[in-house]
Amino acid sequence: MRPGLPSVAFCRALVAEFLATGLYVFFGVGSALSWPSALPSVLQVAITFNLATAVAVQVTWKSSGAHVNPAVTLAFLVGAHISLPRALAYVVAQLAGATAGAAVLYGVTPGDVRDSLGVNAVSPGTSGASRTNLEMERGHPIPRLSPPPTSRTNLEMGRGRIRVV
Secondary structure (H helix, E strand, C coil): CCCCCCCHHHHHHHHHHHHHHHHHHHHHHHHCCCCCCCCCCHHHHHHHHHHHHHHHHHHHHHHHCCCCCHHHHHHHHHCCCCCHHHHHHHHHHHHHHHHHHHHHHHHHCCCCCCCCCCCCCCCCCCCHHHHHHHHHHHHCCCEEECCCCCCHHHHHHCCCCEEEC
16 A cells, blocks of 8 residues: 555454445434324334434444544544544544435435425424524523432432423
């Protein structure tokens, strides 16, 4: 191998991350689309995302470490398990794979279904104040003081005096 060229194993790892992230986005986001015949349930979407994750991890485990997600790659970088150049290359491959997966999904989905492409949104009739409140609570849960747990189960689970509601 000539100096400066990446190894075959490194290129294989980048292709694996690209394909795994693309398939994850394709199947995960595809499961959340609003089809006119029937809306998917939360359980169906969750099962699809989990199966897509399991398949992506199983397929890429040996070649790339099965990061599949830039957050996982960042965790490996912070934990000093991979180098900065490898982490940057993985993130670029993952972002490109996610974009390709979304583009393929957009291309194969009928126009009347792909309008939002699975994006979560607030109902059109919701007021501005309610929308703001929903976004604030969804993004920043407010810890509220609650009385100490009384049941033995709560005590065994280690729940304290503050809970997020």
